[in-house]
Amino acid sequence: MNNISIACTVNGQPVKAEVEPRLSLADFLREHLDLTGTHLGCEHGVCGACTILVDGASVRSCLMFAVQANGREVVTIEGIAGDGPMTRLQCAFREHHALQCGFCTPGMITTLKAFLDENPNPSADDVRDxxxxxxxxxxGYVPIVNAVLDAAREGTS
Structure with missing residues (x-):
């Protein structure tokens, strides 16, 4: 198969690469860019561990091809806070002990970043949805919901 040239922005940095047409975006991020914060769980889009932001929307990177990122802005967990301190959402996760093993945390944070950007004043049911x-x-999700509600009260994601 012939490789395809792509150019996108990943965590604020321009990226150009030659990729196989069927390479998943998750594998591109992990194997080509060494951004291993994007976790792979089910590789069927069900578990949410690979969730990243593409043009501000949360997407399952295991279900998207790297070539589909051409011309787009990609943000992984490594880019959520940029070069600055942790975001309020990340701090709230720490304060509420909303992570234990940490495997789901990158996908949770990116999902919730997009969610809070669109819904800055959610209810607990909104967060659960x-x-x-x-x-x-x-x-058990309770500390995660509490962390999100706390971050929302602070007004930043």
């Missing part, structure tokens, strides 16, 4: 596509086997 927003994370319904993200599987966490450790926390």
């Amino acid at each position: 927003a994370i319904s596509g993200n599987v966490c086997r450790c926390t």
Whole structure:
């Protein structure tokens, strides 16, 4: 198969690469750019561990081809805070012990970043709906919901 040239922005940095047409965006991020914060769980789009932001929307990177990122802006967990301190959402996760093993955390944070950008004043039910596509086997979700509500009260994601 012939490789395809892509150019996109990843975590604020321009990226150009030659990729196989069927290479997933998750594998491109992890294997070509060494951005291993994007986790692979089910590789079927069900668990949410690979969730990233593409043009501000949360997407499952295991279901998107790297060539589909051409000309787009991609943000992974490594780029959520940029070069600055942790975001309020990340701090709230720490304060509320909303992570245990941490495997789901990057996907949760990116999902919730997009969610809070669109819904800055959510209810607990709104938060539960927003994370319904993200599987966490450790926390029981209560601390995650509390962390999101706390971050929303602070007014930043």
